[in-house]
Amino acid sequence: MCLGVPGQILDVVESPLRLGRVAFGPTVKEVSLACVPDAMPGAWVVVHAGLALEQLDEAEAKYMLECLELLEPGWAEEGP
Amino acid sequence: MKFVDEFRDGQVAQALAGAIRRKVTRPWNLMEVCGGQTHAIVRFGLDELLPREINLIHGPGCPVCVTPVALIDQALAIAARPGVIFCSFGDMLRVPGSAEDLFSVKSRGGDVRVVYSPLDALVIARENPEREVVFFAVGFETTAPANALAVSQAKKEDLRNFSILVSHVRVPPALEAILASPQRRVDAFLAAGHVCSIMGMEEYHPLAAKYHVPIVVTAFEPVDLLQGILMCVSQLEEGRAEVENQYVRLVKAGGNRPAQQLIQEVFQVVDRTWRGIGGIPDSGFGLREAYAAFDASRRFNVSDVGGPESPDCQSGLVLQGLLKPMECPAFGKACTPDHPLGATMVSSEGACAAYYRYRRFEPVR
Ligand code: SF4
Numbered sequence: 101m102c103l104g105v106p107g108q109i110l111d112v113v114e115s116p117l118r119l120g121r122v123a124f125g126p127t128v129k130e131v132s133l134a135c136v137p138d139a140m141p142g143a144w145v146v147v148h149a150g151l152a153l154e155q156l157d158e159a160e161a162k163y164m165l166e167c168l169e170l171l172e173p174g175w176a177e178e179g180p
Numbered sequence: 181m182k183f184v185d186e187f188r189d190g191q192v193a194q195a196l197a198g199a200i201r202r203k204v205t206r207p208w209n210l211m212e213v214c215g216g217q218t219h220a221i222v223r224f225g226l227d228e229l230l231p232r233e234i235n236l237i238h239g240p241g242c243p244v245c246v247t248p249v250a251l252i253d254q255a256l257a258i259a260a261r262p263g264v265i266f267c268s269f270g271d272m273l274r275v276p277g278s279a280e281d282l283f284s285v286k287s288r289g290g291d292v293r294v295v296y297s298p299l300d301a302l303v304i305a306r307e308n309p310e311r312e313v314v315f316f317a318v319g320f321e322t323t324a325p326a327n328a329l330a331v332s333q334a335k336k337e338d339l340r341n342f343s344i345l346v347s348h349v350r351v352p353p354a355l356e357a358i359l360a361s362p363q364r365r366v367d368a369f370l371a372a373g374h375v376c377s378i379m380g381m382e383e384y385h386p387l388a389a390k391y392h393v394p395i396v397v398t399a400f401e402p403v404d405l406l407q408g409i410l411m412c413v414s415q416l417e418e419g420r421a422e423v424e425n426q427y428v429r430l431v432k433a434g435g436n437r438p439a440q441q442l443i444q445e446v447f448q449v450v451d452r453t454w455r456g457i458g459g460i461p462d463s464g465f466g467l468r469e470a471y472a473a474f475d476a477s478r479r480f481n482v483s484d485v486g487g488p489e490s491p492d493c494q495s496g497l498v499l500q501g502l503l504k505p506m507e508c509p510a511f512g513k514a515c516t517p518d519h520p521l522g523a524t525m526v527s528s529e530g531a532c533a534a535y536y537r538y539r540r541f542e543p544v545r
Contacts, residue, residue, distance in 0.1 A: 103216045103400065104322075104374055117333065132299060132329055135439040146377070146430060149269075149319070150297020151326040153377050154436060160429050167401040171220055172528070 104146035104153050105168060106161035109133070111141050122147060196406040197229040203413050207233045209365045210412050211358070211501050213351060214372035215242030215529025216400045222534040224402045234409065237365065237501030238534075240354055241372050243319045244271045244527035245499065246454040247347045250486025252277035255316050255345055258480045259285045259292050265308060267301035268316040270294040274517075274526045278487025298330035298344070305334070305342035314476045317344040322374045324348055324465055325439035328446035331467065331474045343476040346466055349452055351375050352383040353463035358500055359391040365501055368394040368412040370405070373427040378443075380435025384423045392421040399427040446471055455489065455523055456496030493522035498531050505535040512536060 107122040112133060122131040122145065132151045139145055144161035145152035156164075212218055218238045221227055227236050240246055256277050259266035266282070273282045273292065286292035291311075295301050298315045305313035317327040327344060334342040351372060358366055371384060376397045384395045394415035398408030408426040415422060425431055443465065452464030467475045477483045492510050497503035505511050505524070515521040517533055524530035528537075 104377075129296075130299075132326070134329060135325055135436050135442070137438060146374075148374065149323050149326040150299040151329060151439075153322070153325075153374065153439070154430050156430055164401065167220075171223055171400075 103168070104148040106144055106146050106156065106164050107131070108161075109139055109141050109143050109145060112139075122152070192403050193226075193229065193406055196403065196410055197231075200234065200406070200410050200413055201231045203410070203417050204231050204233045205417060207235065208367045208413060208416050209235045209237055209501070210368050210370060210409060211237045211239045211366045212370040212398070212405070213239040213241040213355065214370075214375070214400065215245065215527065215531075216374075217241070217370060217372070217398065217405060218531050219529050219534050220400045220402060220405060222531075222538050222540060225538075226402060226405055229406070230409070234413065236409075238498065238531040239358075239369075239501065240454065240457065240499040241320065241351065241375075242524070242527050242529040242531075243323070243347075243349060244269075244275060245495065245523040245530045246349055246457065247272070247275065247318050247523065248453045248455045248486075249276075249278050249489045250453070251345070251347045252281070253279075253486045254477060254482040255282060256280065256285055257482050257485045258314055258345065258476060259290045260288075261312075261480070263311055265291045265293060265304055265311050265313045266316070267293050267295045267298075267304060267313065269296075269318065271527045272316055272318060274520065275523045276490070276520055276526075278489070298327050299333075302330050302333060302339070302342060305339055306337075309341060311341060312479075313342050314480075315342075315344045316347070318347045320349055320351055320372070320375050321379045321443070322372075322377070324447060325378060325436075325442045328442040331446050331471055332442065334474060335471065340473075343474045343479050344467075345476040347452075348447065348465035349454065350449070350463050350465065352387060353460050354454065354457075355384075355387055355395075356391075357457070357460045357463070359387065359393060361500070363500070363502060366393070368396070368416055370398040370408045370412065371395050373397055373399045373404075373431060376425075376427070376431045376435065378436050378439045381423050381425060381431070381433050382435075388421050388423050394421050395423045397423070397425045397427050397431050399430070454499075456493070456499055458496075490521045495522035495524040495530075495532065498524055505532040506540060508532070
């Protein structure tokens with residue numbers, strides 16, 4: 101349950117909450133970016149329970165996605 | 181061996197397993213704290229790659245598994261009320277309370293909804309001002325910032341029909357309880373990566389020093405887990421007991437400060453009961469007095485509700501590493517994922533469910 105799923109930020113609305121749309125494969129969700137104040141569109145973030153926990157680089161994100169897909173097929177595409 | 185066939189890093193994994201084999205000179209018990217790690221270990225058969233000296237024990241790091249029966253009963257009592265929309269992560273619906281589960285309440289007509297995030301529950305509350313919307317706030321430190329954000333936002337918006345039933349647990353006090361137990365078997369911990377991405381590593385240094393135990397913050401991918409195990413074994417063999425970070429690509433020593441501030445603002449440290457284990461001082465978060473209006477337990481006056489656990493379920497021993505799931509007499513017989521007696525058979529991250537799903541009915545060796 102503490103697993104995070106990597107997704108790529110599509111856009112950011114700064115006020116008042118720092119929300120953004122994040123793409124998890126074909127699925128797009130609105131996510132709180134309140135805890136990653138520097139993350140901009142295009143950046144990869146690990147999302148858990150609707151909140152981005154940290155930024156990570158693209159290669160790491162792709163590696164993590166591959167592992168998630170092996171662990172639980174479908175998870176990575178559905179998003180957290 | 182499932183792992184090597186399926187995983188593209190099979191060769192790296194074999195090399196790490198070889199390095200572990202060369203280091204080991206005597207038996208060691210390593211506990212992986214996080215249920216996601218347990219799931220990955222059993223799924224990929226990582227324990228089968230390891231030398232026989234290394235015994236992996238599966239820790240209490242599954243929030244679904246440690247939420248006490250009394251809180252499930254409170255959730256059931258609230259969800260059954262007319263006018264309530266009860267929102268929860270999907271995993272919680274099948275967790276047995278003392279008499280039934282949330283799924284039964286839903287099938288009797290209760291408005292129980294699965295959400296991915298407490299922020300989704302907040303949206304439901306905004307859209308249904310005439311209904312009471314309750315979110316079942318279960319989780320470790322990883323989930324706490326999202327829950328804190330939902331409550332702080334509800335307060336800012338003066339959203340009076342939103343509340344959360346809090347069952348938040350903290351990892352370090354649980355590790356201390358395991359270490360202080362006279363039955364202690366654990367020689368080293370693989371600490372939970374995503375918990376530490378929020379909280380950082382500072383809380384673990386006093387534990388490592390006081391109990392002379394290596395603690396390695398580890399991710400959940402197969403190669404990461406093997407690397408974390410190698411780091412633990414190196415420390416043990418060299419007589420070191422330090423806090424190390426295998427998950428450097430995500431975990432910073434100080435954690436995520438904005439997330440910690442959110443938690444601090446909304447929650448305070450409280451005592452908590454862990455299902456199957458019992459009370460552990462300071463092992464949870466509860467709402468601060470300033471946010472008491474959002475406490476579902478008070479709003480619905482259910483703090484006295486709560487029955488006993490199934491006497492047949494030994495999940496407390498499983499969660500402390502004292503019993504392997506297949507050693508429980510009910511495993512796979514009276515207790516299956518379709519008819520779970522305990523929460524560790526429900527969640528995909530529960531040790532009993534992982535062993536059942538990947539057909540581990542016999543000890544590995
Ligand atoms: S197999 Fe079932 S009864 Fe036995 S410990 Fe696990 S959850 Fe409890």
